[in-house]
Amino acid sequence: MQVGPAVALFLVFLAAPLTVTIGMSLFRTTIFGVDWTLTLANYAKFFSEWLYTDLLLKSLRMAATITVVVILISFPVAFWLAKIVRPGWKITLLLLIFAPYWVSYVIRTYAWMPLLGRTGVVNYVLMSLGIIDAPLDVLLFNEFSVQLVMVYIFLPFGMVPLYLSMDRIDDNLLRAAADLGSTPASIFRHIVLPLSAPGLAGGTITVFVLAIGSYVTPRLVGGPSGIMFGNLIADQFGASFNWSWGATLSIFLVTATLAIVALISSRVSLNRIFLQP
Amino acid sequence: MNATSASLSRNAVGAFGLFAVAVYFFLYAPVVTMVILSFNDSIGIGLPWGGFTTRWYRESFANTLAIGAFFNSVRLAVVVSIVSTTLGLGVALASRRIFKGKALVLNALILPLLIPGIVLAVGQITLFNVMGFLPGLWGATLLGHLVYTVPFAFLNIFPRVHRFDPNIEAAAADLGATPWVVFRTILLPQIMPGLIASLLFCFTLSFDEFTRTLFLIGSENTLPVYFWSIILTDPSPAASAIATLSVLFSLSVIGGGLLLLNLRRRKGDSDATPVGAH
């Protein structure tokens, strides 16, 4: 009885949409609306042109890069917060990591525009210093700017779970290891890394799923070369109005995402990641 | 100093610190810049600096579209946070018992965290369309937000409920408390921090939500959707001002909530008026 409403909600608004998406992908949208004859034409179309697979692969590559960079930056900071910082400072520094969680990612993406735009702070400073004569356009609207901004946006999602995992590591373990003659590198390899596995896996999954489904950041700072798969899907429901094609693209995106999540969760179980935070 | 410092050289500790400071700078520099530039008396969103002005804020407060969108967002977020916390609490309470399909329910609950938001959003709008419903704030958008926030509500409440010794509830029942009284006087005070955290979390998730909302809301507006329309069409320091106000609002909601949690912890809590003086 206690789970009833939640189950109903999820049946209607999680299971049903996914089912409808699969169903929709089996029809074709024409200028007259949806043609209700079953067909695999959309799937054939996906594989007939390299354009789509290329974009999917590129998006996967970008999401992977973003995830790796986020984790690489998060690890030392989380370790510093959990094991080095003096207790008096800890709360403040933690709150500063958490705070961006509460700021909309649209705003956090937008915040880069006054920085990197044509009339942005970076261009202005470089020009005033005489380093460049005309504003650089390459700062925004390319693949790099998309990745930079997404690393910025998703950093807290990597740092927080890693911190929570590391904070739970008993200090005595580290002392004991050092006492037994371990080098810092081997302490990291044999103690810190395995014990922070749930946080590592949690952070990796969260950042990857958020990055691969991105729509806002590529749209705002991506330009034509920074476009991602999520934008292609969104376009089918906007200007192009080709819902069945959009549904097909959705299925490819969700399949690729879940495959990668499954790969990670084969190492650390999802229950361990999400239910024992 | 801390435990690990003992096993790390001073230089290594310094390097960690320096790196962390750089990361904090990276985290805050863009937003701080945006806030500063929201006071720039110039029509561009970047530099040059044209002098200090509060004009963009005054304009924002006079902007009925923005104000309307803001109140839509707040109302939606309030409803979403209350409903999802209630649903999350239900599942968390149930998850202590064994019931048929428990594993399935828990997995389904995690699933929205593993599926890109845009996939669910387009699926949901397709479903609505197939069923002949129109998109909108209180139908499609509310449901879309709930699917997204209920997992977070559950994850905030579950650890507290899970950690709670069932014998303590048994003891209360044993002392004559009916199930409802046990819930009200024993369980609820104990899991309150989790519930408050869930309310706060779901509130801000919903308040800031954009991609799902964009597809599900139709012709109505929330603050993020309105903000999106102005930065796509007409970015000006006014956008920075609206963004700054929105950030201030989110942070003060969270700050207020944290303060509340802290006060509760200090005050302690009792089941009724304390037992008379002695």
Place this chain on the structure above:
Amino acid sequence: MTASIDGPDLEFSGVTKIFSGRAVVRRVSLTVQPGEFIAVLGPSGSGKSTLLKIAAGFEFPDEGCILLRGKDVTTEPPYRRNVNTVFQSYALFPHMSVADNVAYGLRRKKVPQTEIAHKVKEALALVGLHRFWDNSPTTLSGGEQQRVALARALVNRPAVLLLDEPLSALDLKIRRRMQIELKRIHQEVGTTFLFVTHDQEEALVMADRIVVMREGALEQVGTAREIYDAPVTPFVADFVGELNWLDANASSGAAILSDGAQIKLPEASQHRRGPVRIGFRPEKMRLAPIDAVIGPQDNGVRATITSVTFQGPITTVDLRLTDGMIVRCQSSATDTIELPEKGGTVLCLWQIGSTLVFDASPTEQT
């Protein structure tokens, strides 16, 4: 102090509880008289805690019924039963003060505020914790927490107080002190106590009557003396205290060991014939020089000393009989001064009256 209504305070009648196809409590019938202190003793998995939960209303029996002061409460939920439980884990409400914890049950009964204050004070004084009135239970030691739990239950004047291994989380010294304390409180308030424990010594020390449970069924009910000196099954004999076991063959009033040695049987077992198991307690045995005379009231067998362990107040001597069986002798230190060293041969003596005789059943061993 307890209302003295005629008849028992608590009755289990043919109570059976089945968990996933297995009967964890089997046809238990037991009558508890007003003011009694009853210990339910058994190893883990014997069903003793389930029996207590059934009395409290946390579990409902599949068969049989529970009468509380003559009223059938079999299907009543816990909050409608006039019994209270003291939990092994204390189960204090962590968000309430000590006084609020104790007042909880009275508040549920809508007792007037002034009366609550008075009763809470009285209950805390009873357990010696009146100074801790305003403390949070989380700041108290384990022993103190258990006293709060006791006060919280007793303040409601339950018909029966149920105690679920209340002392097993405490360390040995505090446990000993709490045993005495509990006994005193029981005498002071006169409430009926049903006390579940797996510690046989605790049961012997505290209870008026002991109920030994095994695999869900009652094995024996009796006073401490009866249970200890006259166990009705090898299980009870073995579980309550240590026992030396000898396999023998009975015929005409005596049992013959495989090496031919004779064990005289007590009066009640004279009729036995065929394979039997002989039991006697280590502390009822004395050692004597090999050439000592075996008295008419005594049994005696020869044995070789395999080890002597000094344990402070007692000394344990392990011996091997000539047919290879191992026995143990425990005696207070002074008795063993002139013992031969390890390897020596001695005579083991014990009274015929303290010889226990059971059927030799091949499966019998804990």
